[in-house]
Amino acid sequence: MQSSDAPVLIVGGSLVGLSAAVFLAHHGVRCTLVERHPGTSIHPRAVGYYPRTAELLRQVGVEDAALREAAGFEAHRTRAGVTSLAGEVLFSKEELEGDDELGDLTPSRLLLLPQDRLEPLLRERAVALGADLRFGTELVSFAEDPDGVTAVLADDDGTDTFRSDWLLACDGPRSTVREALKVPRHGRGVLSRHVSIAFGADLRPVLGDRRYSVVHVKNPQVMGILVHDDTLTGGTLIVGYRPEDGESLDDFTDARCAELVSAAIGSPDVAVTIRSRFPWDMAEQVAEGFVQGRVLLAGDAAHVVPPTGGYGANTGIADAHNLAWKLALVVDGTAGTGLLETYDAERRPVAAYTAEQGSLQLAVRSGSATAEQQAAAADALTVTMGQTYRSAAVVPEPGAEAPAAPADPRTLGGEAGTRAPYVLLSRDGAPVSTLDLFGNGFVLLTGERGGPWLTAAAGAAAELRVRITARRVVPGTGGGAGTLADPEDRWAGSYGVRPDGAVLVRPDGIVAWRSLGADPAGAETEALTGVLRTVLARG
Template sequence: MTETAYPEVLVVGGGSVGLLTAALLVHHGVRAALVERRAGPSVHPRATGIGPRTVEVLCELGLDAAVDAVAVDLRGSAGKAVARTVVEMGAGDVVTVPMPVPSTTELDVTPFRLRGVCAQDRLDAVVADDLARRGADLRWSTRLVGLAQDADGVDVELDGPDGRYSVRCGYLVAADGAHSTVRTALGIGTSGAGDLGKSMINILFRADLRPHLRGMSFATCTITTPDAPGLLVTVDGETNWVFHVDAGERPEDFTPERCAAVVRTAVGDPDLDVEVRSVLPWRPRSALADHFTEGRVFLVGDAAHTVSPLGAFGLNTGVADAHNLAWKLAAVHHGEAGAALLDTYAQEREPVAAATVDQAMRRQSDPALHWGRGPEADAARAAAGVWAAPVVHLGQRYDSAAVVDPRPELPSTVDLVLDGSPGSRVPHAWVDGVSTLDLVASRWTLLAGGHWLTAAAEVGLPAHRVAVPWLPEEGAVLVRPDGIVAMRTTTPSPDPARFLAGVLDQVLARTPVGTPGRG
C-alpha cells in the first residue's frame, strides 16, 4: 500500500540522534515519522558522555530535567579509576581521577549541566517516551528496504510488522548508523582511517557491586587483572554496568556464560550473581561521509561521521547535526525560507564534523592528550595539534550563506572563546535571571540595545535588551533558532527595520538581495 497522509520528514534510525532529530522536528512543528528496525529503543548503552551543547539542546526541548533525573549523580566521585579488580578497588587499592568540578569560567559559558553521566539507553528512553506522549509517529520493527527520490519528494519502501508498504515524504534524514543503509543505497562513500584497533565485546550486565565498592563511585574504571582486563562503565552506579573487553580472535565465542565468567573475574568474586543482559561486539571506527546531502536526503550522526570514542565527541556531534538541520527543514516546510537554506546544512556541518573526527583521532594514540591537566599536558596538546575539549564541543564556528560575514577562524584552540562573532554559538549571559540561550527559544531572536528593539517589532522579530561586554549599546546580534549568531552589527542603522528585513531575506535564502550595510 502507499500512504496518502505522508510525513513531511522521515527519520531512519531510532538511536539517540534519530530520536532527537524527530523530537526537534516535532518541536518545530513538522510532521515527522521515525522508523527503526529494532522493536524499541536500545537497552544497550553505547555512550555515557552527554556534552554541554547536547544538554542545551535538551533544555530547548524541555527534557533536561527528565534526563537529569535518570543520570547517575557523580558529584564528588571519581571520574576515572584504575584497579586490579572491583574487590581490590573497594579495599582501597585504587588510583582515581576526581570528576571535574565546573569552574566559574565554565559556568559562565553554559548554565545547563547534568549532575553526572547518563547512559545512552536512558537518554533514548526519555526522548522516546516524550515523543510517544506527543503522539509522534514511531514505527518500531520497521526497516527501510528501498528508496528513490525526485525533485518533489522521496519514495521509501518499508518492511514492517504487517509486511511491506511504501511511503512518500518530502525529505529523508538518515540516522541509521556507521553502516548506514541509506548512505549505501545512495552510493555515498566514506574516507578516513576506518576500523581502529582490536574488536571489542560490550557486556551489559546486572550485578549488585555495592558490597564490594564500599561506598565508592566512579564513571569508568580500568580493570587491570591479567585474567580479565577491560573497562568497567557505570550505568546506574549500583546494579547495572557495562564491561568492555578485548574480543580476541573469535568474538562469537563470547557466549552469555563466558561473559558472566569474565565479569566475575574482573570483579574478583567467583560467586557473584551475574545476569548478562546483552552482548554487543563492536570496534572503534573513524570515518567521514564524502558528503552529507544527496538531493532531499540528509545524513546525520554516525551515518555522516563515525568518531573514535576518546573525547565523547561522537554522540554530541550527531546531536549537533540534528539541531542544525531540524530548524532549517521546518523553515522551508513552513514557507519561511527558500529551499537553498537546506544547502547550508552541509556547508556548516561537514567542516565541523571533519575537524571533530580529526581531533578524536589525535587523541587516539595517547589518552593523556585528552585527560592530562597542567602545563606539561597543555604543551603536549599544543605539540600534537589537540584542541581543548570545550573548544571541540562548543567553540567551532560556521561559515555559510546562513551567516552574514562569518568568522570561521578559531581565536584560540586552548581556551573557549564565545564572543558573539557571526557563526559562533551565542554567548550565555543572564538577562533578568534568564539565560540568553533560553531567550532564543528555538526562534529567530534579536539581542540588542537602543533603537533596534522598535525595529525588531516592526519586522516581527522577538527582541530583548541586553547589556553585555561583547555588544555595544548601539549594536545588535541576530540569533538563529539553533542559537548561532547569524549577524552582528556594532553601530546604529539609519533604517534598522529595513536593515533587519534584508538580513533575514539573505540568511533565509528568500530573495537574491545583496548584503545589507553593516557597522
C-alpha cells in the same frame, strides 16, 4: 500497514533519530520515524552528555527529566585506571574538571545517563510533541525524485509506500541509506573491534563508597573499560577482539563473558549474569557529504567518532539540532532549499574535527601520543561548545576575522557563527537566561539605545514573513514591558556590541549576525532584511 505521508521521514530510532524527532516536532514539523527494532535500546551504550548537549535538551523540555533520571549518577565523576574494581587503583581523575565552576558559561552541566535510559525520555517527548514513531518498522528501499522521496516500509502487517519531502538517515555506522547512495567516507577507518557486555552483579561490596564514571581495567585476564550503573547492581564491560588473530564474536559466549566480567570485578564472591552483548567498531570515518539531494545524513550515518572522550552521541544530537530548524523553515516555505546546504557546510567540518579529536584522545590516554598530538588535543568544552560555523547562514560583520575553529568557549564573545553567550538577565523581575530566549524562531537582542533595531525587526519580520522576537537589553534592574534588565551589566560586553548595536541569533542559539552599533547609513531595516534574506537563502 496504513500508509501516511509526512514532510520528513526519519530512518533510525536510536539516540540521534529520536532527538531529530523531538527537535523537528518542537519546530512544528510533522515527521515520521521508523525503527526496525521493537523498542528503544536495551543496551546502555553512550553514557555521557556534555553541557552543550544538555542545553539543547533544555530547549525542548527534556533536560529536567534527564536530570531527574540521572540523579543517581551525580557522584559518578571519577575516571580511574585499576587492576580490577577490587584491586589496585593505578590513576584517578575527575571528569570535566571545573564543572562546578561553569556557572558563568552555561546553566547546564555534564549529564551522566546510559543511552537506554535517555532514549525512553526522548521517545516520550517526541510523542508528546506530535511525532509519529513507528518501532518494528523497517525501511526496505527508497527512491528520490526532484520533489521528494518515496520509501517502501515493512512491518508485521506487510509493506507499503511512504511519501516524504525529505528523508533523514539516522540509521547508524552501517547506514543502509548511506550505502544505497554510495556516499564515500574518509578518515582512518576501523581502528579496532569491540564488544560491549551488559551484566548484572552486586558491585557494592567491591565499590564501597567509590563511584566511577569510567574505569579502565588492566590485568592478565582482561583489558577493557567498565562502567557501572547507579544501582551498583550492574554495568557494562567493553573489550576488544582481533579478527586478524582468529578471534570472532562467536568467542564471546555467556560463559566467556562472565569470566571477563569477573576478572574485571576482581572478586570471586560476586556472582555475574550476562544480560546482552553489543558488537561495534572503533572507527574514524566521515561521509563525503551530509546532504545528498533530498536525503540527509546525521549521527553515525554521517560520521563515526572514536568513543574516547565520549563525543559521538553529543555530535549526533548536535547534528539533529542544527538541521531541525532549517528543515522547519524550508518545509513551511520561509527559507529556500539552499538553507539545507548549510547543514553540510557547518556540521561536516565539525564532525571531521571531532573525529580527529577522538583519535587524539585515544592516543593520549593510551600513552602513545607524540608531543605534537598532545598539543593538538583540545579540552572537552572546546570540542563540544567552541565550534565556529562558516556558511551562507552566517553573516560576519565587514572586516571581521572569524575565531579559530573551534575555540575555547570562554574566549568567544558573540561573533557570528558561534554559540550565543550565556548571560543571566531579568524579565519582569524574574531571572532569565539568554539561552532560554532561543529555540523558537530568530531572536534579535539590542542595547538600551537600539530602538531603530526593534523597528527593523518588525519590518523584516513582516516583509519576509519570518518569526523574529526582538528585545532591548537595559543595564540595571529596571525596564518596561518587553525589556530585559541586565543587573550585572554583562550583556553588551559578552556579545561584543555597543548600546546601539544588535545581535541576531538563529533558532539553534548560534549568532547569525551582529552590528556593533547603529547602521552607519541609518538603514537598520534594510540591513537586517538583507541579512535574513542571505541566511534564509531567499536571494
